[in-house]
Amino acid sequence: xxxxxxxxxxxxxxxxxxxxxxxxxxxxxxxxxxxxxxxxxxxxxxxxxxxxxxxxxxxxxxxxxxxxxxxxxxxxxxxxxxxxxxxxxxxxxxxxxxxxxxxxxxxxxxxxxxxxxxxxxxxxxxxxxxxxxxxxxxxxxxxxxxxxxxxxxxxxxxxxxxxxxxxxxxxxxxxxxxxxxxxxxxxxxxxxxxxxxxxxxxxxxxxxxxxxxxxxxxxxxxxxxxxxxxxxxxxxxxxxxxxxxxxxxxxxxxxxxxxxxxxxxxxxxxxxxxxxxxxxxxxxxxxxxxxxxxxxxxxxxxxxxxxxxxxxxxxxxxxxxxxxxxxxxxxxxxxxxxxxxxxxxxxxxxxxxxxxxxxxxxxxxxxxxxxxxxxxxxxxxxxxxxxxxxxxxxxxxxxxxxxxxxxxxxxxxxxxxxxxxxxxxxxxxxxxxxxxxxxxxxxxxxxxxxxxxxxxxxxxxxxxxxxxxxxxxxxxxxxxxxxxxxxxxxxxxxxxxxxxxxxxxxxxxxxxxxxxxxxxxxxxxxxxxxxxxxxxxxxxxxxxxxxxxxxxxxxxxxxxxxxxxxxxxxxxxxxxxxxxxxxxxxxxxxxxx
Numbered sequence: 001x002x003x004x005x006x007x008x009x010x011x012x013x014x015x016x017x018x019x020x021x022x023x024x025x026x027x028x029x030x031x032x033x034x035x036x037x038x039x040x041x042x043x044x045x046x047x048x049x050x051x052x053x054x055x056x057x058x059x060x061x062x063x064x065x066x067x068x069x070x071x072x073x074x075x076x077x078x079x080x081x082x083x084x085x086x087x088x089x090x091x092x093x094x095x096x097x098x099x100x101x102x103x104x105x106x107x108x109x110x111x112x113x114x115x116x117x118x119x120x121x122x123x124x125x126x127x128x129x130x131x132x133x134x135x136x137x138x139x140x141x142x143x144x145x146x147x148x149x150x151x152x153x154x155x156x157x158x159x160x161x162x163x164x165x166x167x168x169x170x171x172x173x174x175x176x177x178x179x180x181x182x183x184x185x186x187x188x189x190x191x192x193x194x195x196x197x198x199x200x201x202x203x204x205x206x207x208x209x210x211x212x213x214x215x216x217x218x219x220x221x222x223x224x225x226x227x228x229x230x231x232x233x234x235x236x237x238x239x240x241x242x243x244x245x246x247x248x249x250x251x252x253x254x255x256x257x258x259x260x261x262x263x264x265x266x267x268x269x270x271x272x273x274x275x276x277x278x279x280x281x282x283x284x285x286x287x288x289x290x291x292x293x294x295x296x297x298x299x300x301x302x303x304x305x306x307x308x309x310x311x312x313x314x315x316x317x318x319x320x321x322x323x324x325x326x327x328x329x330x331x332x333x334x335x336x337x338x339x340x341x342x343x344x345x346x347x348x349x350x351x352x353x354x355x356x357x358x359x360x361x362x363x364x365x366x367x368x369x370x371x372x373x374x375x376x377x378x379x380x381x382x383x384x385x386x387x388x389x390x391x392x393x394x395x396x397x398x399x400x401x402x403x404x405x406x407x408x409x410x411x412x413x414x415x416x417x418x419x420x421x422x423x424x425x426x427x428x429x430x431x432x433x434x435x436x437x438x439x440x441x442x443x444x445x446x447x448x449x450x451x452x453x454x455x456x457x458x459x460x461x462x463x464x465x466x467x468x469x470x471x472x473x474x475x476x477x478x479x480x481x482x483x484x485x486x487x488x489x490x491x492x493x494x495x496x497x498x499x500x501x502x503x504x505x506x507x508x509x510x511x512x513x514x515x516x517x518x519x520x521x522x523x524x525x526x527x528x529x530x531x532x533x534x535x536x537x538x539x540x541x542x543x544x545x546x547x548x549x550x551x552x553x554x555x556x557x558x559x560x561x562x563x564x565x566x567x568x569x570x571x572x573x574x575x576x577x578x579x580x581x582x583x584x585x586x587x588x589x590x591x592x593x
Contacts, residue, residue: 011078018043024052030076031061034136034182039063048116056111057099058092064120069129071121073100080139082147082179088135089153097160101167121167130174131164133157137181144179148380152373155238159298159344162285196231198224200294200338213343216287216294219274220338222311223331228299229308236308237393239283239300239345239354239371255310263331264323270333279337280304281353283345300345302354307336365442366418367393374452375418382416385461386523389415414525416468424467425451427502428509428593430575435498459593462522467505467593469525473532474501480536481544488561489548495566500543502575506582507538509591542586543578549585550577 014033015026022028031050036043050061061074075092077084099106099114100121106114121128135144144150154177161175203218229236258276261268281304286297301308318324324331343350351368369375370393379390419438426435434441434451441447456464470477478497485493493500508517521531547569551557554577560568568574582588 014043018047022047022050022052027076027078028052028060030078030136031074034074034076035061035063039065049113051111051113053111055109057096057106057114058088058090059096059100059114059117061113062117062120064124064128066124066127069127071128071131073131073133075133075135077135077137079137080183082135082137082139082144082150085135085137085144085179086149086153089150089157092133093153093157093160097157097163101163125168128168128173130176133175133177135177135179137179138183139181141179141181143384144181148383149373149377150179150380151235152371152376155235159285161298165286165297196224196228196296196299198228198294198296199292199335200289200340201292201335203289203294213341213349214287216340216342218294218338218340219335220280220294221332222273222307222334222336225280225301225304225308225336226311226315228296229301229312232299236299236301237305239302239350252306252310255307256314259311259314259334262334263327264318264321266323266327266330270330270335273334274337277307277336279339280307281339281341283341283343283350283353285342285344287340287342294340296340298345300350302341302345302350304336365439366422369442369448370418372452374454374457377457378421378452381457381461382464386465388465388523388525390421391415391417416465416525420471421464421468422451423471423498423501424464424505425453425456425593427470427498428467428505430502430579430590431572432498432502432570432575433572435501436570456593460518460522462518463509463593465525466508466518466522469521469527469531470501470504470535472525472527473535476532477504477535477539481539484540485544486548488558489544489551491564492561492566492569493544493547496547496569499547499569499575499578500539503543503546503578503582504535504538506579506588506590507542509593510586510588542582546578546581546585549581550574 011026011029011033015029018029018032019026022032028051032043032047035041035046035050039046046063049063051059058075059073060076063072063074064070065072075085075088098104099110100117106118137144157177158175164173164175199221200216200218203216205217206215207213255277258268258273262270262273281302282296282299283302284296284299288295315324341350341353351371375390375392379392382388382390422438422441423435426432426441429451431451434447441451474497477500478494481493481500482490508514511517517534521528551561557568557574560566579588579590
């Protein structure tokens with residue numbers, strides 16, 4: 001339903017007409033205006049279904065369409081900025097759905113409309129077949145659907161569907177989460193949250209006595225895993241710390257060779273595959289078993305992305321081979337050992353299980369942060385503002401074609417990586433000592449939060465790209481510095497890589513021509529000759545002089561250079577002294593992205 005420009009006036013009119021009766025702010029009446037228009041209702045008939053004021057647990061309104069057997073839950077923003085939905089999505093996922101469909105009642109401060117909602121639900125429970133959670137705003141709905149930040153939170157919300165299933169006593173209820181605009185045509189609706197049925201044989205289960213978490217162990221058809229991947233796409237891997245890695249890695253080569261021997265050459269039995277494979281692990285909100293099959297609700301792959309992507313690539317490469325068509329029975333008989341954890345895939349417990357199940361390949365601390373909300377939102381920012389991919393998951397873009405990248409809204413074939421991005425942020429902050437100790441940065445929550453500041457989500461993405469690109473060229477810059485440094489600094493300057501990186505960022509941020517530099521160099525990851533020469537000039541004409549002044553002004557530093565002790569060049573205190581000299585000589589002030 002479109003709201004026209006004149007509805008700005010209508011919003012003001014309805015607010016001033018009813019504000020004394022219902023209170024709240026003007027934006028609260030967006031919900032009232034929308035519902036009266038869409039469902040052709042009078043204000044007094046529908047006002048009790050609208051939240052006026054706060055304490056709404058992420059919802060602004062509801063409507064029960066008894067004839068259509070639909071329940072609509074709404075959140076409204078009188079804005080074109082879809083990012084404003086993030087807090088509401090988080091509240092709704094963390095607590096809201098539990099207050100509506102769970103055993104936890106709304107507290108005494110809850111908005112009265114929530115009590116009306118629960119009452120209507122109880123009375124008309126048998127009339128509901130579908131639930132739509134709709135986020136209504138004035139911006140571009142297609143962009144909202146592609147938002148990684150919203151997708152992260154949307155999955156957390158969809159993962160709570162088990163509360164709905166329990167409320168309706170496991171009667172089939174479809175749930176759809178949609179972003180709709182009043183000013184543009186809606187994007188195609190996302191597929192409903194479907195269940196996935198897989199073959200699961202030889203199963204046994206283990207239950208944890210303290211909190212009831214259950215683990216099922218059995219054998220699953222590789223074809224079924226591939227089918228789930230086709231249906232969910234990359235969302236199937238969203239709780240994994242890696243995406244599909246390079247097909248040239250030894251494990252993936254062995255998987256391809258085994259598939260070739262079974263399906264194409266007929267030299268190995270399908271049963272042998274499970275003997276040679278470590279198995280896969282999944283998490284699901286709920287699992288139901290019947291006649292050798294498992295019905296998985298909201299399945300996510302925790303370990304096995306290499307197997308699934310390699311299998312998909314094998315099928316694609318061999319799709320015209322006659323043996324593939326004639327040996328479908330062998331293909332369907334390939335099974336892998338599978339573990340299914342019954343729990344919310346976004347829970348801390350499942351995260352720890354994911355880490356444990358990926359120990360066959362080294363797991364670095366930065367891999368464990370791949371699915372954090374800040375990482376998803378940085379991915380979205382870089383994609384939407386500069387059309388550059390962010391490989392927060394190892395191997396995110398390894399197997400994507402240029403057409404697939406373009407479909408994702410990414411122009412660059414290269415991607416920003418999580419480790420050097422962390423170093424970029426640390427360099428901009430002057431935390432040069434931390435740049436050499438990245439495991440600690442990702443392992444300690446306080447340090448991690450200080451490194452990946454949420455404030456970076458509001459900065460110009462081109463500044464981030466500019467700072468990041470320095471590390472792509474830092475090798476040639478350091479060689480130039482070593483060539484022109486005085487003898488007493490020649491060897492020491494080679495140890496000052498992170499210091500030079502940090503000072504180069506400050507030089508660019510303090511440059512009066514920064515807007516032009518951002519336009520010329522801040523929208524891609526190309527190693528442009530002009531940018532490289534600009535950095536070398538700054539390093540030799542400014543940064544080298546700054547370092548010389550600091551060293552020459554401190555006898556202790558000169559003595560350490562003579563003793564070939566260079567660690568002071570990698571410390572935050574030395575950067576601070578360099579910035580003091582830079583302020584005196586060149587008018588630089590410490591700036592942030």
